[in-house]
Amino acid sequence: MSTPSDRRAHILQQISTGEIIAVSDLANALEVSEMTIRRDLGELEKEGLLRRVHGGAVSTFGRSYEPPFTLRNAQASSAKDGIARLAASLVSEGESVALDVGTTVVEVARHLSKRRGLTIVTPSLKAVEHFMSNKDVRVIVAGGIMRSGEASLVGELAFATFRTLFVDKLFLGVGGINAEAGLTDYNWDDAMVKKEMIRSAREIIVTADSSKFGRTAFAKVAELDAVSAIITDSAPPDDLCELFEQKNIALHIADQCDPCVEQQQTIMSDQE
Incomplete structure (x- = not known):
């Protein structure tokens, strides 16, 4: 750096x-x-x-402080790119995909931006930008009130979007992944939208770099039981790794073959 x-x-x-x-x-x-x-x-x-x-x-x-998007986007860019590339590889043609807000999920959008036959649903205007020139992907933008800086859409209109749609996969960004607190985020409004996104999805895939492990942010998003898989850049601490295995959470580490990963189930059953 x-x-x-x-x-x-x-x-x-x-x-x-x-x-x-x-x-x-x-x-x-x-x-x-x-x-x-x-x-x-x-x-x-x-x-x-x-x-x-x-x-x-x-x-x-405190725990509710979220560093500006531009600063977060500059950090661990290589790790986020690897996470996003792996996440995009799990998406098959014809699937419906919900994309959350946040720097890593925006990278997932970039890697999906040239694909065909997808339906994308998102409250992230930054994610939408990557699909502007792709007429082979249908994009549904959640309504709501825009959080400046983050360009995320929050509020009742955003909730309503995800209450009436059901997607195959959700790529979820979080502020922290903790054994006791579960999934947490910095901003209450975004956390409430994430809850609705989780309810709408068949598979919930968390995309988070390893700095999020053990951290607790301000607002509760969900228990770890809600998670289908986690994609990250390096192995979590042993206690979290064991907990993921107990809860049958598939762990994928970008560009690595880790013993912890080998113990987990794959979430690519649709490609087998």
Whole structure:
């Protein structure tokens, strides 16, 4: 991560756990000097996004704070691309697919954008943009009130869309995946739409990079029992891996063959 935007997105992601992050740890992780990290922390502090403490920094926000879309989009872009590519490979021609909001699911939309014979339902205007020139994909946009910045549609009109439609697959984005709290998200309005999306789908596939494991965000979305599969970039902690196996949740790790994955069932039965 050599650009300031990449580094600062990584820093904000790290402090979102609520722990103090050390300058030395950030410098090692990002392979830059401690002086560079201190400059980044200084700029983020000026923007009110963190508070510097001796030897590091801590977040000034609680569980309901969601970093801006542009910052989240810059972070772990390679991991998100791998997750999205794997997710898109699970979609067959003729299927109906619900696409949630969030940076990783928008990448799924990009990988599906050249496909044919799909029906896409989404509350994400950013996802819709990828299908604007594809006349071979039918796109249904949920109504509602737009959250600026996120460009997600929320409210009763969005709920109504998913109460009357039933899709084959849902690709769901979340703020946290925790053994006790289940699936959580930063924003209450988005979480309420996610609940309706889950009710409308036959398969619920969570697309989330590994930083989401163990984290709890502000608003409850669903218990882990609701999940059919999780697609991520690296293996979760052992306790979560065992829990996924107990709950029969298929675990897919992009670009890896992990023993944890081999223990899980596949969700590609429609292609067998």
